[in-house]
């Protein structure tokens with residue numbers, strides 16, 4: 001493709017994307033294709049000769065689009081959101097066009113310095129302690145792995161990188177923790193038996209007394225407590241672990257505290273929600289995903305640490321071919337994480353924060369919180385439904401409950417979820433809370449408005465009525 005053609009198709013694709021953003025609501029939220037359906041229509045071998053862009057694009061529209069689940073649909077109420085925005089998409093296009101590989105300062109000074117600046121902006125927006133320094137990781141899973149590895153190094157006096165793990169280390173997290181913690185623990189060489197799963201209270205938050213009891217018991221057994229992972233906004237129910245109590249326990253026992261606020265952290269940009277992070281001054285590391293709830297398209301995960309020296313000591317490498325005369329004066333982000341090569345992710349976050357302004361982002365988050373309260377109110381006013389967890393941010397957990405035995409209730413709610421999603425107009429997902437099947441109404445899509453939340457409620461109420469009448 002020559003550059004003249006690039007110009008032509010570039011304009012056409014931007015036009016297409018603008019139409020897509022306008023019309024995404026007309027698609028079924030979840031792709032209806034069957035497993036293997038898309039692959040069966042893709043040639044088994046690559047084309048030997050060049051194909052025209054027109055043909056590639058027709059295939060994108062006819063073959064690929066039907067297999068896309070529309071995360072940017074205003075009826076997206078599933079999992080957590082991964083909301084994007086026009087400025088973010090434009091910045092991502094620039095990032096691709098510049099094609100810079102930003103492993104060290106010299107390979108693009110602007111990428112390194114913009115990352116430093118936007119992380120300082122974000123620290124201020126979230127009200128994180130001034131001593132914290134941020135960098136961008138691809139995902140919260142990676143950020144948490146970095147935290148575990150750094151905690152491992154710190155606990156072993158920076159020896160495990162050299163000689164491997166010699167003694168069993170322990171990692172503490174609640175039974176509601178995200179699966180990425182166990183994955184990280186396995187990858188970091190602790191072994192998944194290292195995890196102590198701490199009990200949660202009736203609101204699904206970690207019980208700090210249980211945490212301290214376990215740490216003391218482990219110490220008595222000669223085990224080495226290494227890291228506590230607290231969650232601000234668990235994935236099932238956005239439960240908030242009591243950070244201040246957990247933080248004090250970590251201080252008392254000299255254990256690394258990692259705070260996983262992948263989704264809910266964004267809410268802390270609101271002064272009225274900053275309390276979510278009370279106790280953050282005890283944290284050694286913190287992660288929040290702008291790629292979930294801050295209009296920055298996947299991937300962009302903000303990782304903050306109290307002691308960047310410990311992070312760098314864990315990851316730094318000094319091959320001759322990457323040495324430059326400036327290494328003492330600049331940040332070389334290759335030493336702040338796992339991979340060497342790095343994408344220029346700061347650009348999209350910069351575009352987003354500037355084009356919405358902090359006020360614009362606050363307005364969006366506030367609206368989502370309001371819509372969640374609204375939905376929760378409708379739910380509580382309807383005796384057929386039961387609220388299943390506190391609404392700490394913008395997730396409402398609920399179930400249909402007509403008093404039948406628990407096991408049958410689980411099955412009833414699974415059927416309700418299926419019939420709601422089969423409409424194609426909304427998409428919700430489920431979880432289990434202490435063995436009970438629960439539907440999750442997650443509000444966080446950029447274009448979701450009261451009208452869409454109302455539609456979701458009407459569909460849920462109607463399908464519930466049909467189910468109860470049929471049984």
Ligand SMILES: *Cc1c(COP(=O)(O)O)cnc(C)c1O
Nearest residue numbers: 139140141178180235260262263
């Ligand atoms: C989404 C989520 C993660 C994982 O995020 P990725 O960026 O996809 O790795 C981790 N923890 C919590 C609490 C989450 O909500």
